[in-house]
Structures are given as structure tokens and as C-alpha cells.
Amino acid sequence: MIVQSLPIERIETGIPGLDNILNGGLPKGRSTLVAGTSGSAKTVFAAQFIAEGIKQRAETGVFVTFEESPEDLRRNMLAVGWSISDWENEKKWMFVDASPRGKDRAVVTGDYDFGALLARIEHAVRSTDAKRVALDSLGAVFLQFGQTETVRSELLRLTEGLKAMGVTSVITVERTHEYGSISRHEVEEFVTDNVIILRNTLELEKRRRTVEILKLRGCEHSKGEFPFTVLPGQGIVAVPLSAIELKQKSSDLRVSSGNAELDRMCDGGFFRDSVILVSGATGTGKTLMVTEFMSGGARQKERCVLFAFEESREQLFRNARGWGVDFEGLETAGLLKVVCIYPEVKGLEEHLIAIKEIILDFKPSRVAVDSLSALERVSTIKGFREFVIGLTSFIKHQEVVGLFTAATPTLMGGTSITEAHISTITDSIILLRYIEMYGEMRRGLTVLKMRGSKHDKDIRECTIDGKGLHIGKAFRTVTGILTGQPTYMDFSDIERLETSFSESDGAREH
Amino acid sequence: MNRHYLKLFICGMTLTSEQAMANLRQLLREHPDFDCELVIVDVLERPDVAEAEGIVATPSLLREVPTPRQLLVGDLSDVGSVKRLLGIVENAKEESIQ
Numbered sequence: 001m002i003v004q005s006l007p008i009e010r011i012e013t014g015i016p017g018l019d020n021i022l023n024g025g026l027p028k029g030r031s032t033l034v035a036g037t038s039g040s041a042k043t044v045f046a047a048q049f050i051a052e053g054i055k056q057r058a059e060t061g062v063f064v065t066f067e068e069s070p071e072d073l074r075r076n077m078l079a080v081g082w083s084i085s086d087w088e089n090e091k092k093w094m095f096v097d098a099s100p101r102g103k104d105r106a107v108v109t110g111d112y113d114f115g116a117l118l119a120r121i122e123h124a125v126r127s128t129d130a131k132r133v134a135l136d137s138l139g140a141v142f143l144q145f146g147q148t149e150t151v152r153s154e155l156l157r158l159t160e161g162l163k164a165m166g167v168t169s170v171i172t173v174e175r176t177h178e179y180g181s182i183s184r185h186e187v188e189e190f191v192t193d194n195v196i197i198l199r200n201t202l203e204l205e206k207r208r209r210t211v212e213i214l215k216l217r218g219c220e221h222s223k224g225e226f227p228f229t230v231l232p233g234q235g236i237v238a239v240p241l242s243a244i245e246l247k248q249k250s251s252d253l254r255v256s257s258g259n260a261e262l263d264r265m266c267d268g269g270f271f272r273d274s275v276i277l278v279s280g281a282t283g284t285g286k287t288l289m290v291t292e293f294m295s296g297g298a299r300q301k302e303r304c305v306l307f308a309f310e311e312s313r314e315q316l317f318r319n320a321r322g323w324g325v326d327f328e329g330l331e332t333a334g335l336l337k338v339v340c341i342y343p344e345v346k347g348l349e350e351h352l353i354a355i356k357e358i359i360l361d362f363k364p365s366r367v368a369v370d371s372l373s374a375l376e377r378v379s380t381i382k383g384f385r386e387f388v389i390g391l392t393s394f395i396k397h398q399e400v401v402g403l404f405t406a407a408t409p410t411l412m413g414g415t416s417i418t419e420a421h422i423s424t425i426t427d428s429i430i431l432l433r434y435i436e437m438y439g440e441m442r443r444g445l446t447v448l449k450m451r452g453s454k455h456d457k458d459i460r461e462c463t464i465d466g467k468g469l470h471i472g473k474a475f476r477t478v479t480g481i482l483t484g485q486p487t488y489m490d491f492s493d494i495e496r497l498e499t500s501f502s503e504s505d506g507a508r509e510h
Numbered sequence: 511m512n513r514h515y516l517k518l519f520i521c522g523m524t525l526t527s528e529q530a531m532a533n534l535r536q537l538l539r540e541h542p543d544f545d546c547e548l549v550i551v552d553v554l555e556r557p558d559v560a561e562a563e564g565i566v567a568t569p570s571l572l573r574e575v576p577t578p579r580q581l582l583v584g585d586l587s588d589v590g591s592v593k594r595l596l597g598i599v600e601n602a603k604e605e606s607i608q
Contacts, residue, residue, distance in 0.1 A: 098566050109591050110530070110584030115521025115568040116553040116560045123557030145567070145583075 011131075011168045014052025017238030021222045027194060031159045031169045032216075035183045036198035041209065041230050042172040043306050044080060045198060046134035047073065048235040049170045051082045053132045054092045061064050061132035062094050062124040065119075066140035070095040081233040089436075094124045100144055108145070114154040118161045122227065125165050133162060137172040138183075163425070180507040182214070199225065205349070211238055227386060229349040236354050239390055255366070255401055258296020259289070261471035265447050265456035270428065273367075274451065275392050275402040277372075280432030284443055285462065286405040287311070288314075288323060288469050289430070289501060290368045293403045295325040297336040301364035306341045307355060308372035316340070323468045339363050348379045348387040356394055367395055371405040372422070388422045427451040432462075435478060445471060514546035514596070515575040519560060521553050521568035526585045530569035533586040541598050 003345060010025035019025050024039035026032050036042045050061030055357075065073060074084045087093035098117060124324055125133065138155065173183040178199050195214040200207060210225035228238040263269045270276055280286050290306065292319045297304040308316055316338060320327045330336035334348045341351070359367060369375075369391075376384045388404075395402040404426065423429060429448040446459040458474035480487050518534060520527035531550070538544060553560040553568055563572060571582040573596065586592050593599075 096561065097564055099564075106581040106583050107591060107595055108535075108583045108588075109571075109595075110587035111526050112567040112569060112584040113521065113524075113526065114566060115524075116519055116557075116565040116568070116570065119521060119553040119557045120561050120565075123561070141566075468601050 010219070012057070013049055013205050015048050015238065016058040016234070017226070017240045018211065018450070020240035021211065021226050021238060022216065023220045023222065026168055026170070026173070027216065027219055028167065028168050029163065029166055030193055031162055031171055032194035033139065033183070034170055034172045034196045035175050036172070037175050037178060037200060040130060040175075040198040040200040040266070041228075041236060043068065043073070043136050043200060043231055044235055045078075046136040046170050046172050047077050047080070047082065047084075050093060050132055050134050051077075051084075051087075051235070053185060055088055059131040059136065060092045060094075060128040062121060062128065062130045062133040063098040064098060064133065066098050066135070066144075067137055069099050069101075070097050079232060080230075080235045086249075088204075091128055094128045096124050099140070103300055106144065112150070114158055118158060121158075122161070122165060125167055131167060133165075133167045133169040135169065135171045137174060139174040148395060156284070193217075203383075208347075208380070208383060211236075227349045227383065229347060229353065231350065231353065237349075239349055239352060239386065255302070256296045256300065257289075258292035258299075259471070260295070262289075262445075262469075265430040265458075265460070265471065266428070266450055267453050267455055270401050270403075271452065272401055273396050273399045274427035275395060275404065276428040276430060277404050277426040277431065278430045279406045279408060281408045281410065281434055284432035284434060285445075285464055285469055286407070286432060287316075287370055288464060289432070290370045290403060291316075291320050291323055291325050291327075292403060292468055293337060293366065293368055295320075295330070296338060297366040298330045298332060298333075299337065302394060303337075303362060304330075304368070305334055305337045305339065305358060305362055305364040305417075307358075307367070307369045308338065309343045309369070310371055312341070313338060313340050322352050322466065323464075324466060325468075337364070342455075343374045343378045348375060348383050351375065352387055352390050352394075359394070359398060364400060366401050366403070368403045369405065371407055373405075373407040385422065388425055392422075431504050435461075435475065437478065445477060512576055514544070514573060516546050517547045517563070517572045517574065518548060518550045519553055519563075519565045519568050519570045519572065520550065527569055529587065530571070533589070533592070534571065535560070537586070537589065537592065537598070544596070544598055582584040 009028040010022070011024070011028040012019045012025040034042055034045050047063065050063055053061050063073070066423075068076070077084055084093055088095070096117075098120075123134065124130065141155065142151060153480050158173070159169075175181070175183055175197075178201050182195060182197070194216050197212045197214050199210045199212070201210070202208075209228050209230070211228050212225045213221040213223070222240065226238055226240055228236055230236055253272040255272055256263050256269045257266065278286050278289050282357035293303045294306055306316075311319075317327045327336060327338060330337065337358070343351070344356075372388065375387065379387065392402065406422075428450040431446050431448050433444045433446075435444045436442075443462045443464070444459045445462045446457070447455045460474050461472040463472065477486070518530065520530060527607055534548070538546070538548075551559050553565065565572070566581045569585055571586060573580040573582075582592060582595055
């Protein structure tokens with residue numbers, strides 16, 4: 001006999017990013033245990049589960065609180081942006097207050113059950129026609145009644161009761177350690193089907209919040225830890241990185257880099273939904289390339305956003321003026337938005353979310369980030385890589401051209417750490433390098449890779465003046481520029497002057 | 511003499527509910543001097559009252575007056591504790607409040 005079970009129906013939590021990780025949502029009509037140490041945002045999770053149901057799906061909810069009083073919760077959640085009392089008035093949210101009340105002293109005098117609690121929850125569910133129930137948190141029940149067999153079996157009866165009511169529930173529980181047994185009171189024994197773990201770890205002096213779906217019985221879900229953050233006005237926002245599907249459309253449309261010579265080197269410009277990394281030491285012209293990329297877009301009436309993490313607005317505007325670009329005018333015309341953020345003000349997850357919001361709001365065709373290296377300073381390597389993957393895939397989904405810059409630590413040659421981490425993620429890489437030639441510093445530029453297109457392979461000299469970046473001819477007499485150890489071919493001085501640049505102006509393509 | 515206001519919360523006519531009521535009745539029979547007003551609340555019929563008083567477990571005996579409020583959880587079979595908590599003194603003509 002073949003027994004085929006129907007796929008388990010899901011209910012979208014509505015928590016941004018989480019449903020992606022859950023591959024659809026929580027199993028409908030079941031209980032999910034949410035375990036976390038203190039300060040891991042369990043209560044926010046539980047409240048958001050109800051709040052998003054009300055906001056997004058017109059599903060009412062019941063919040064059973066064992067720990068904080070409804071009064072405290074109303075006030076705390078107002079800071080997250082949810083006006084619970086309004087929802088209570090509209091009969092969309094109902095509290096079941098099982099928190100220890102001030103002066104009541106409870107003494108056990110014999111056998112008991114949690115019949116009253118179940119009756120209260122059932123009453124609340126019936127009177128609001130609730131689809132969602134949150135219980136926060138079980139630890140307080142054990143604190144009130146002790147860690148007895150009765151409490152355990154009664155909590156099991158409670159979850160059975162919730163199932164019988166047909167509601168989807170989230171039950172929070174404390175953990176003592178970030179990695180170790182699931183919960184302090186071993187409640188997973190009776191809510192075993194679905195377990196989500198919230199973590200708040202300290203990595204290299206930085207707090208990192210992650211969410212992990214430990215199990216979701218009978219359901220597919222993404223595995224591993226995913227970063228999330230708690231934002232005022234939004235609550236939990238998860239960043240489903242490896243859950244991002246590689247299904248970006250690719251486009252054959254090209255856009256100008258803002259520099260005619262560079263366009264020629266790239267066989268007509270950048271692809272419309274590609275991400276370009278510009279790597280170079282300080283002063284090689286990265287910010288200039290960004291400026292030209294922005295002004296080139298604005299010239300074609302495309303909207304552009306520049307995220308600057310290194311320089312202030314005033315500096316950027318002054319520099320742009322120096323190269324003949326009027327950022328102020330472009331901003332007034334609504335074609336440009338310059339966002340200057342000090343990298344240290346928030347974590348990378350929050351930066352990513354802020355960047356996404358600005359992009360969704362402004363709907364640009366071009367996005368530049370100057371520089372990624374500045375952001376790398378405020379994060380761990382893993383967190384940084386996740387950030388770049390998240391940003392890259394988001395940009396591609398929006399069909400936007402992205403230009404990122406990365407600073408190399410050494411003046412001559414070398415690759416940046418940033419580059420090593422993200423070069424496989426970006427579509428094109430442009431290198432800007434200093435070249436020391438006979439007592440003179442010169443700048444070289446090369447297109448290292450360009451996915452899906454032929455491109456110029458020369459290392460060309462470039463110069464910067466009051467009109468911007470000019471790309472000249474290829475260095476023919478120097479080798480070893482990229483390694484930072486240039487060697488020169490043995491010509492006499494006069495010969496050098498005549499032959500140091502090839503005359504065959506970039507027509508070499510392989 | 512102080513009058514006691516008691517509320518006994520039960521959850522349907524289960525064995526523990528009946529046990530709790532029997533234990534309380536027995537206690538009151540043995541102590542006719544204990545002046546009290548007792549209300550029995552079935553949480554299945556009046557979940558709103560249980561909500562208002564924050565009752566989680568059943569059976570529960572709530573002493574509202576005299577204050578401080580005292581909550582006795584369980585079927586009241588631990589008679590010694592019940593008496594102590596309600597301030598019933600054995601073989602005393604007048605009960606005193608601890």
C-alpha cells in the first residue's frame with residue numbers, strides 16, 4: 001500500500017524575509033516553538049506574528065502573556081510601531097493575561113490542571129475568531145508553578161488544545177546557551193514538530209542576530225543561520241541570503257559607463273542588470289569613476305543613487321564640481337540622490353535594509369556604492385560576504401546597474417580583501433592601478449573580466465583632469481603592473497619615448 | 511469578626527473539581543465559625559471571570575477579602591496548608607488572621 005500524504009498547508013508569518021527561509025510559512029494549524037536566549041527578540045517575534053497577521057492578511061490573533069503584563073507589552077510594542085490598543089479596540093488583537101499579578105501569592109494545595117488557561121484562550125479565540133495565537137514565554141510558567149511533571153503534561157495538553165482549536169501558534173521558550181540544548185525546560189519534548197531558534201551572538205565585538213529553522217516536520221525549509229535585525233517601525237527583518245534564488249533575468253541592453261573610452265573598452269557599455277566592481281588604491285580615480293557613472297546616467301535621464309560611506313556630501317559635491325559635474329543641479333532635477341552614511345552607525349544588516357528601502361523608494365536605474373571596503377570595516381568577513389550577496393542579488397532583481405568600489409590596501413598592485421571575497425559575485429571587474437615609471441607615478445586601468453561580453457584586455461594609461469577621466473593608450477613596455485612589481489623592457493630613453501605606447505589603439509580583442 | 515470572600519474556580523465537573531468542592535465543604539462544616547461568602551465559578555461557563563482574575567490553573571481558590579489576596583491552586587487536599595493560608599485555627603472558638 002502506498003500512503004501519500006498531502007503537503008502540509010502553510011501560513012505566511014508576514015515577517016519580512018522569514019517566509020522565504022521557511023519556504024512559504026509556518027505549518028498551518030500547528031504549534032511552532034521559538035527558542036532563544038534572553039534578549040534574542042522572542043517577544044518581538046511572537047508579537048510580530050500576530051501583528052503581521054492583522055496588518056497583511058486581516059487575520060485576528062490572541063497573545064497569551066506569561067511574563068510581561070499587557071500594559072508593558074502595549075508600551076514596548078508601540079516603540080516597534082504597533083498600536084496594540086487600537087487593534088484591541090477593533091477586536092483584532094486580544095490578550096490573555098497569565099502574567100504573575102503583583103500581590104497574588106499562589107500556593108499549591110493539591111492536584112490541578114491548566115483548564116482555566118485553556119478555557120480563557122479558547123474564549124479569546126472564539127470571541128475574536130482568531131487564526132493565530134502566540135504564547136510568551138513558557139519559562140515564566142515553570143517559574144510560577146515549578147518544573148513539575150504536572151506542568152509538563154499540562155503544557156502538552158495545552159498544545160493539543162491549540163491544535164483542536166485549529167489555530168496556528170507560536171510558543172516562545174528560553175535557552176541558556178546560544179549553542180546547546182534547545183530549551184532550558186526541555187519543552188521541545190512536547191512541541192517537537194517545529195522549532196525555530198533565535199540567536200544573539202557576539203562575534204568580534206559585534207552583535208549578530210540570526211534565525212535558524214531547526215526543524216519543520218514534513219516541510220521543506222532553508223537550513224543554517226540567517227541574519228536578521230530588529231528595526232523601529234518594522235520589527236524583525238530577516239535577510240534570506242542563501243535562500244535567494246539565482247533567477248535574475250539577464251539583459252543584453254547596455255548602458256553607458258559615463259565615459260566614452262571605457263564604454264569602448266567594455267564593448268559598448270555595462271549590461272543593464274550587472275554589477276561592476278572597481279578596485280584600486282586610494283587616489284586612483286574610483287570616486288571619479290563613480291561620479292562619471294552617475295552623471296552619465298543623469299545625462300540620459302536615468303535616475304541614479306549614490307551611497308557614499310567614505311566622504312561627506314560637501315566633499316563629494318566639491319570633487320564632482322572639480323570634474324565638471326554638477327551634483328547639486330542633478331539632485332534638484334530629481335535625477336540623482338546622494339546618500340552619505342557613516343558606516344559605523346549601524347550593523348551591515350541594517351545598512352542593507354536601508355539601502356533596499358531607498359532603492360525601492362527612489363526607483364533608480366543606476367546604483368553606486370563608494371566604497372564597499374568602508375563597510376567591510378564594520379563587519380565580520382562572513383557578515384560582509386552575506387551583505388554583498390544580498391545587495392548584489394537585490395540590485396539584479398531590480399534590473400539596476402550597480403557600480404561598487406573597493407580600496408586596495410597597498411599603493412602598488414595587490415588585490416583588496418574586499419575583492420577577494422566578492423569577485424565571484426560581481427559580473428565585471430575594473431582595476432585601477434598606480435604604475436611607477438621612471439620616477440613618475442602614472443595610473444593604469446584594465447577591464448579584468450566582463451561576464452557575457454568581449455572586452456579590451458589592455459592595461460591602459462589614464463589621466464585625470466578638470467574634465468574627468470581620460471583613458472589613453474596601452475602600456476607596452478612595462479610588465480608586472482598587476483603584481484605591483486613592474487619591470488621595464490630595456491630600451492634607451494629616446495626609444496622609450498617613441499615606443500612606450502602602442503599605436504594600435506585598443507583594437508586587440510581575443 | 512471579618513467576613514471572608516472566596517471564589518472557587520473549577521473547570522467543568524471533573525474529578526478534581528468535585529474533590530476541591532468536597533474538601534472545601536468539609537472544611538467549612540468542621541469550622542462553622544469561619545464566616546465566609548463563597549462563589550463557585552466554572553471557567554468553561556465564565557472564562558471572562560477567570561480572565562479578569564488571571565486564573566491559570568483549576569481548581570483555584572481565590573481569597574479576595576481580607577487582603578492581601580491569596581490564591582490556593584489545586585484541589586485543596588492539603589488541608590493543613592489550606593487552613594493555615596485561610597487563617598483557620600484548629601479547635602479555636604474564634605479564628606484569628608495570621
